[in-house]
Amino acid sequence: MIQKLIANIKKTNAPIVVGLDPMLSYVPEQVQKKAYAEFGETLEGAAEAIWQFNKEIIDHTYDLIPAVKPQVAMYEQFGVPGMAAFKKTVDYCKEKGLVVIGDIKRGDIGSTSAAYATGHLGRVQIGSKSYVPFDEDFVTVNPYLGSDGVNPFIDVCKEEKKGLFILVKTSNPSSGEFQDQLIDGKPLYELVGERVAQWGESCMGEEYSYIGAVVGATYPEMGKALRKIMPKSYILVPGYGAQGGKGKDLVHFFNEDGLGAIVNSSRGIIAAYKQEAYAKFGPEHFGEASRAAVEAMVADISSALESR
């Protein structure tokens, strides 16, 4: 799957991923109204609204982008119907040829991580039949429990040719509270980065491993250090746009080959129509606003990469 991700990035010339994190407050009124008319102001109605919102954005951007990253929390908050909307979104994006990174940040003791890996990347056996429950291409994993929390995910990735992005240094303001603590003079995130590089060694695609890392755009200096620690790991970079990261902050997350990183923007793309820069599209044409925001993001990152 890392090869498909890289092929998609080369084809679109866009090392970006659109975060499909649909808060109801981002969904234009006409989309909500239509969903509630059919399903009522219910969990089912909200699930329909976010699914229709996603679909419109995907339809307007899929030819420009290599991948999407639905954040499962935004679906889980609408209970079981929300999880059904998550699954619909995953399937639709795959139909459109996109790589789907499930932002699930799971991680547990061995047997439990194995169940998560089965549910999100693998197949589950039921009697004589087997099923692919959520079937993302990559998922994000929390490493706090150590190797035996991560290995079951790696095992499923090997079987199913899928991949991981393991949290190393997250984009949020308080990420340093534990992740930056020094251990023999070295921050915890570097220690985790070294383990990611090790885990990745036995999981190579061609130039890159299918075991990648998450490093926030908001910490460019740390990104530079981690790029060297994990030369073969793809880095998923959240925090661009709404969280404060800019194209010029991101160049050191990439390798010299122009590959090795993929930058996520969520709000900045999916709620673009709410920004002054794209207000001309209006809520009726929110999909077109998202398309314009994708084009601007690609231009920003490309020009930063070209001028380095």
Add this chain to the structure above:
Amino acid sequence: MIQKLIANIKKTNAPIVVGLDPMLSYVPEQVQKKAYAEFGETLEGAAEAIWQFNKEIIDHTYDLIPAVKPQVAMYEQFGVPGMAAFKKTVDYCKEKGLVVIGDIKRGDIGSTSAAYATGHLGRVQIGSKSYVPFDEDFVTVNPYLGSDGVNPFIDVCKEEKKGLFILVKTSNPSSGEFQDQLIDGKPLYELVGERVAQWGESCMGEEYSYIGAVVGATYPEMGKALRKIMPKSYILVPGYGAQGGKGKDLVHFFNEDGLGAIVNSSRGIIAAYKQEAYAKFGPEHFGEASRAAVEAMVADISSALESR
């Protein structure tokens, strides 16, 4: 909700929690067959099988125990129908008067943690209506992202009178890989424990805070140290039974008042009928085997606490 948990513990005289982690391999053949006859060998069939399995165990144990801890991964592995079985299980346990600890180990950046907190502990607004999507009483939280990943959960707990157990030192063999790393001579898990104590200060019930911690039964010495670091925090102790922890290892997780800890067993209770000690019940009477295993676990812990 911490008061309800403590009241339930005092009433049953059993500081234990039954982990409802239904692997299909634990579900007796007759239960699976019946579910597949109705729904086929499908995700829906598996979800029905684990729900009927849970129901039988709850019906045979609810009067002996204060709380249950469904592990969401075991439901998530069956996709959307699995999540519906999770929700059914939560609701049924609450009807029976049990405190429900959702073992979800979520944790993300602020706005995303807020969505998880809404989905699992809070209520979500949809137009003019509001809903409680999964509605557990407590959830487990992963602290790797620091305060701004945890605070949104705390905010919802304050509003909804619910609670958390934050991962401090997990029960798995490789938990030390990152959690035991020394920071200025102090292991990371102690640093996290100190933060749990701080987070808990503003969240007091009567004697105990509703912000608790997870500390594995498999590390009794660390449990002893952490008990002192977090005197007002309830400790959820996994790893009893199948993972190797015994009653005598657990006494230092408790305070002098006999409170302050609640010990989880999953496989050891729900798959008791597969153990030699309970084989006499046979797969037909698996609920009775679970009841006997609960009684043995309570006796083991009580006698350890009495003889300390």
